[in-house]
Amino acid sequence: MSDTENLGKRLKRLRKGKKMTQLQLAEQLGLSISAISKFETGNSSLSFDTLKKVAALYNVSTDYLLIGSITDSEAPSQNNFPYNAAEVAPSTATDVEAPYTNASRIHVDKLNLTVLPYIPLEARAGLAEFYADDVTKYPWENAETLAVIDVPNTSEYKEAIVVAINGDSMDPTIKNGSKVVVTPVQRGNWQYLNPGVYCIIFLNNFVVKRVKDNTLLENGLLRLHSDNPAGGTFQIKGEDIRAVWRVRWAAYTPIE
Template identity: 30%
Template sequence: MLLAKNLKFLRTQVQMTQTELAEKLGLQRTMISAYEDGRSEPKLSSLDIMAKLFHVNIDELLYHDIEAQGRKAVQNKSIKVLTIAVDGGDNEKITMVGQKASAGYLNGYADPEYMESLPQFHLPNLSRHTTYRAFELSGDSMLPLVPGTIIIGSYVEQIKDIKSGKTYVLVTVTEGVVYKRVFNYLEENGKLFLVSDNEHYKPYEVKGEDVLEVWEAKAFISTDFPNPKDKSKPVSLEDISQMILELKSEIIRLGGK
């Protein structure tokens, strides 16, 4: 059973003291110390509170090595209930999340009133059976798409459906709103690898449980026309695969954490 290790890891991750956790459970601090040392086991009622407090299920808390393997992010359920906008004919509209709105989107993506305050529009030739959202790019990590380009993404209900090598807009609690080429290693370690098409940016990983929304890139809108003299080129899929292998080797060398 991995309760002792998981409890200490999850508590320190959220910077909670043993005393603070004990207060939430209605226990003495010494009991939390005993749980984390493996000298005692909590009652089911306390386990239930812990699971809710750290956003895990009891089975994961007891038997899954969260620190070493990451969260069990592959689930057969929707990431969340999606807030959408419709017109007078009950047709879905595309909500636009601009650069300045990105920070507020993390707090307001599930708030209908906030979503209604964002710009909305229609585009022709898109499926009426799919929900779309538009995100404005910032930075140059996805050249040749320049800052200000608008990415049109279709909603992905389940994070496990992310296809390695394709580009997505991810809304995450750790990185905010990002547009990257994504490689899906959820079944291996509960994580995603995010890669920039601009070779000057290094790949990095995101835990599956930190992902709030996933939007698969389907189209883009830009006022910047390609310049044939521009020597900036995106890295190839072969280059990306090599970067992923190097990154995974480095993670393994450092202990897989």
């Protein structure tokens, strides 16, 4: 059973424990009944801002909502994620419900999860449009979220996000349907980009490509490469670049 399904069941049980209807909860949170229904059935994920409101309403921790029972001694310490990404403290060993009668239960011990802002495919265009207006700070607190295992607790990852990947232009390095953890590159460092894979917004386009030779200092151009030979290469102007993130690793990868 997925984390989202477990979270949905907890949300529904807590609401019923408070003897609240979905309409009453929706009004308290400033959301629609449809949104509440999708949360409880696991068809939609909560933003971290909404997660905090639900936790406060039910007088439970966000850790409990995300991963189930947790003791006070295991409460997470405050972290410095600027958009309220939540580091989830290691849980006690718990049994995760098996989805099929012939499947064994999964024993989870010291699971270290970090909840990061998540940009699904349908949100990438909106993100590109936001940065195309030269706005430097995206409202990450309103973004969807995704729990990721073992994110380094270093300053380099303070503004990490998760991005959904579609298409096969970066195959075999990044598969279609993958979700990758990326960290931002500050504007002043774009001309010094090292070889690697990057998410880049230029004009109103969002692309995931490889940088091999950075010539921004020499001629103001940056050539972007696909790992799949069929994807080809193309150049963009440095003045058209709006945002850059370096791809660190794939948090979720489909198996073909």
